[in-house]
Amino acid sequence: METAVEEKGVVECTAFNSTECRGAITGVRDALYVLNGKWKIPLIVALSEGPLRFKDIQRSLGDITPKILSKELKELELNEFVIRTVYSTTPVTVTYQLTPYSRSLDKVMKELKDWGIQHRQRIVASRKANSSN
Amino acid sequence: METAVEEKGVVECTAFNSTECRGAITGVRDALYVLNGKWKIPLIVALSEGPLRFKDIQRSLGDITPKILSKELKELELNEFVIRTVYSTTPVTVTYQLTPYSRSLDKVMKELKDWGIQHRQRIVASRKANSSN
DNA sequence: CGGTATCCTAATAGATACTG
DNA sequence: CAGTATCTATTAGGATACCG
Numbered sequence: 001m002e003t004a005v006e007e008k009g010v011v012e013c014t015a016f017n018s019t020e021c022r023g024a025i026t027g028v029r030d031a032l033y034v035l036n037g038k039w040k041i042p043l044i045v046a047l048s049e050g051p052l053r054f055k056d057i058q059r060s061l062g063d064i065t066p067k068i069l070s071k072e073l074k075e076l077e078l079n080e081f082v083i084r085t086v087y088s089t090t091p092v093t094v095t096y097q098l099t100p101y102s103r104s105l106d107k108v109m110k111e112l113k114d115w116g117i118q119h120r121q122r123i124v125a126s127r128k129a130n131s132s133n
Numbered sequence: 134m135e136t137a138v139e140e141k142g143v144v145e146c147t148a149f150n151s152t153e154c155r156g157a158i159t160g161v162r163d164a165l166y167v168l169n170g171k172w173k174i175p176l177i178v179a180l181s182e183g184p185l186r187f188k189d190i191q192r193s194l195g196d197i198t199p200k201i202l203s204k205e206l207k208e209l210e211l212n213e214f215v216i217r218t219v220y221s222t223t224p225v226t227v228t229y230q231l232t233p234y235s236r237s238l239d240k241v242m243k244e245l246k247d248w249g250i251q252h253r254q255r256i257v258a259s260r261k262a263n264s265s266n
Numbered sequence: 267c268g269g270t271a272t273c274c275t276a277a278t279a280g281a282t283a284c285t286g
Numbered sequence: 287c288a289g290t291a292t293c294t295a296t297t298a299g300g301a302t303a304c305c306g
Contacts (some may be wrong), residue, residue, distance in 0.1 A: 001188060023250065024246050024250075025175055025178060026249070026250075026253070027249030027250040027253070028174050028242060028245045028246045028249055029249065030249035030250075031245040031246070032165060032168060032169060032174075032245065032249075034249075034252065035161075036165060036169065037299090038298085038299075039299095041162060041165075045157075053267075054268050055267065055268075064300095065299085065301070065302090066268075066269060066270085067269085067270075067271085067299090067300075067301090068299065068300070070268085070269060070270080080255075080259075089267095091267045092267080092268070092270080092306095093267075104251070105248065107244050107248070108244045108248045109161060110158065110203055111240050111244045111245075112161045112164040112241060112245075114158045114160070115160075115164050115237065115240070115241045116160030116161055116162065116164035116167075117156065117160040119163060119164065119212070119237075120159070120160070120163050120239070122253075124213075144292070163276080170277095186287080187287070197280095198279085198280055198281070198282090199289060200279090200289085201278090201279065201280070203288085203289060203290080204278095204279095204294075205289075222287095224288080225286095226288090227287080227288060227289090
């Protein structure tokens, strides 16, 4: 009965209040929550080239403040997308790198990206259509 | 050259500053933006069973205020997920229904849901593992 | 360098009341 | 019924300064 819902997809839920459907909504919301905000995606992309130090990430993203960067990295750590490593140099060196688990996002990200690109084109096209009326 | 990026997926971008990669980030962010917030997903699910009137949607979602519901529905309309129809009864009747285009979200939603469910289980499991240490 | 602490702004959501 | 208006609460995000 779980697989029934799995196969049907979220928008096919026939009973909004059913446990299965609420599970689906919760699933989608959990995923959105984890990826959300201004910095999560750029951060994952930046780290996808390899480990980076705190300051280097900051430079890479351009204008993120240390407070926000710190918060975002902690969240990514909690979700096990990122590992923080401390080296006992002087001064101390800290690097952040993506975990293998972060790759579990690949399919989600691809779908999001494809849909987003397609949607933007659609919106732009429909704006043009309207302005030429 | 666009397909090259398509196939590689977002986290494989090798040049953060490349046009292609920024396009991918923008794509993902556009998609997240459109689905985001507390109500978009529950709203789409609620309407997936068929057209509903304003008040019925409100009841269906439980505790959304008319102001927020109105705003959310307008955004869904702008993105062409929803069509608003006015019937000249007295008092006037208004229904909202999903468009065929809203189905273009099916794949994204399925990936989000699957990943979200899997991720929640993983987090819960790792909490248990930690508490039994 | 790798952060934290404090203060501040802007966007988002909600409560409540009201209108055509 | 189908909303809008007004006001308030919460949140995300940022500027700036400072610490080990």
